[in-house]
Amino acid sequence: SSLKGDEANPPQNTADLTAFVQNLLQQMQGRFQTMSDSIIGRIDEMGHRIDDLEKSIGELIQQAGVEESDGGR
Numbered sequence: 001s002s003l004k005g006d007e008a009n010p011p012q013n014t015a016d017l018t019a020f021v022q023n024l025l026q027q028m029q030g031r032f033q034t035m036s037d038s039i040i041g042r043i044d045e046m047g048h049r050i051d052d053l054e055k056s057i058g059e060l061i062q063q064a065g066v067e068e069s070d071g072g073r
Helices: 014-071
Strands: none
């Protein structure tokens, strides 16, 4: 398999090959940046969900503690 600029115009010389590789690297960088942003966004969302879950668990523990002390009287 040979490197191709596109189906109609494969790289013919060093300048074409250099331009092709630079373009390919720019595309890859863009895709990695998009994936990175997406992953960071998901991690932030999970962090917020964990905070909400911890808050809910804390409230449930408090309610259970109040019910136990009320029921023990």
